[in-house]
Amino acid sequence: MGATSPSGLELTMAVPGLSSSSGSEGFVGCNNSNNGNGNMRDLDMNQPASGGEEEEFLMGSVEEDEEEVRGAGGPHRPKKLRLSKEQSRLLEESFRLNHTLSPKQKEALAIKLKLRPRQVEVWFQNRRARTKLKHTEMECEYLKRCFGSLTEENRRLQREVEELRAMRMAPPTVLSPHTRQPLPASALTMCPRCERITAATGPRTARLPSSFNPRRPSAAF
DNA sequence: TATGTCAAATTGGGCG
């Protein structure tokens, strides 16, 4: 399936006729903000401004810096991270390989991406949630279509039931055992023993036309 | 610029 779709969403549910084309906006949207400085700012947010501070970042000093900023500049939250194109690509790639990370994998990926392990963890959590949501939406669409076709099938069967019922309601044609001519309805009676329609003139069971037999013997109207 | 969308991040609870 579309494991190589731009979205990177792996949707393996066997739901026929569904496209997952709508799954890509997220990351595209996050990355196509290439107004020149978008990625630069993203990187600035995630990485120390200049070299040599990476270890400090990985030790979690970002929060401390943010605290300082907050303390100095007032009660504003730190700017929200926007992953760079490359970071997203690598995360998607590892997600494709594995939907969950071991602590070691997480650590390694965090170092590789210059992110905190917690950020990698959060990204995987959110990514799993998005995958599940997409999956559920597809399943919902599939079930809706099932409902539609079953409703149609039900209507068709209802019509058939009505036809059969009408057939049964119509007075049956019974041939006279003597003349082989159809008898009038007034000349017919129901045998109490065998519950068959008989000619009133004699005890012999009348021959009913085949059209009178219900198609499904078990159908009780 | 108001609004909607998307994704990063937080929160709180469950589980092994």
Add this chain to the structure above:
DNA sequence: CGCCCAATTTGACATA
């Protein structure tokens, strides 16, 4: 305790 998940909040960004 660490991890995961569901629900929610929040900020960045697109666009009408």
